Amino acid sequence: MVSDEDGNTVPCKLKGNFRLKGIRTTNPVAVGDRVEVEMQADMSIGIITRIFERHNYIIRKATKLSKESHIIAANIDQLVLVATLAFPRTSTGFIDRVLVTSEAYHIPAIILFNKTDLYTEELMPWLEETEKIYLDAGYPCLRVSAKTKDGIEGFKAILKDKVSLISGHSGVGKSTLINVLQPGLNLKIMEISSYHLKGQHATTFPEMHALSFGGYIIDTPGIKEFGLTDFNKQEVAERFPEMRALMHLCRYSNCTHSHEPGCEVIKALEEGRIHPSRYDNYLSIYYGRELNQQ
Ligand code: GDP
Ligand code: ZN
Numbered sequence: 001m002v003s004d005e006d007g008n009t010v011p012c013k014l015k016g017n018f019r020l021k022g023i024r025t026t027n028p029v030a031v032g033d034r035v036e037v038e039m040q041a042d043m044s045i046g047i048i049t050r051i052f053e054r055h056n057y058i059i060r061k062a063t064k065l066s067k068e069s070h071i072i073a074a075n076i077d078q079l080v081l082v083a084t085l086a087f088p089r090t091s092t093g094f095i096d097r098v099l100v101t102s103e104a105y106h107i108p109a110i111i112l113f114n115k116t117d118l119y120t121e122e123l124m125p126w127l128e129e130t131e132k133i134y135l136d137a138g139y140p141c142l143r144v145s146a147k148t149k150d151g152i153e154g155f156k157a158i159l160k161d162k163v164s165l166i167s168g169h170s171g172v173g174k175s176t177l178i179n180v181l182q183p184g185l186n187l188k189i190m191e192i193s194s195y196h197l198k199g200q201h202a203t204t205f206p207e208m209h210a211l212s213f214g215g216y217i218i219d220t221p222g223i224k225e226f227g228l229t230d231f232n233k234q235e236v237a238e239r240f241p242e243m244r245a246l247m248h249l250c251r252y253s254n255c256t257h258s259h260e261p262g263c264e265v266i267k268a269l270e271e272g273r274i275h276p277s278r279y280d281n282y283l284s285i286y287y288g289r290e291l292n293q294q
Pocket of ligand 2: 263
């Protein structure tokens with residue numbers, strides 16, 4: 001189904017044998033792709049004649065041992081990571097794993113702290129501290145309450161005219177938030193998690209949903225695999241923007257930023273320019289890489 005500029009959807013077929021340069025994929029076209037369509041004479045169906053270059057895409061191996069990959073979604077403008085410090089608390093370990101993955105896919109991420117109505121006076125300093133960690137690392141943060149609708153206008157402004165993925169642990173309020181934004185949309189929200197990769201949901205087609213105020217939300221079962229990217233240990237630090245900015249200054253080009261003399265990352269940590277929680281999570285991702293890969 002292809003949607004045109006006016007929001008009309010047309011059933012389409014692919015022309016001939018599409019093979020895109022450089023990627024061996026099982027599906028030539030994915031949700032989020034921009035395409036050129038030629039309508040058949042009777043206007044009943046369109047033929048996709050061209051797929052425009054993607055500015056990013058989420059991809060995974062078709063099967064564990066396969067050389068072919070499957071494109072899950074393309075041209076994603078942003079990832080909205082819904083977190084909360086009220087029940088169920090989102091750990092910085094989880095946040096950092098999702099952020100590392102979004103960096104790997106070149107998808108800008110925004111952190112949305114939901115359930116602010118539940119934050120007590122004791123929780124507020126914690127929220128401020130957590131926000132500071134991510135603001136300092138370069139990630140925009142937003143506070144909302146799906147219950148009181150505080151901050152919802154700001155959330156709408158972030159989604160407007162963009163293609164967004166919404167992620168976060170079960171129970172953080174994704175469905176509630178989306179229903180507040182657009183009653184009746186009822187997305188089948190998928191968990192983006194590095195840990196839970198078992199198929200709990202029936203197979204459905206990936207879809208893009210138009211928001212009435214402009215923009216789209218992508219809803220795809222494959223998003224569960226968001227936590228699985230192929231990157232080696234050396235690349236982990238590159239997925240932390242504040243480390244990426246410094247690591248070329250380390251004395252050794254293969255510095256692991258864990259113990260080496262002349263390490264600019266460790267120096268920044270000691271001087272308070274890199275937050276200890278981000279650094280600890282870097283180390284745990286770096287050393288846990290093999291475990292996560294299973
Ligand atoms: P999802 O699993 O991320 O889709 O989370 P849900 O939208 O199902 O929400 C989980 C629970 O949190 C539900 O009981 C919601 O009513 C509740 N909830 C969601 N947002 C808020 C909020 O802003 N404040 C409060 N107090 N509860 C919320
Ligand atoms: Zn270093």
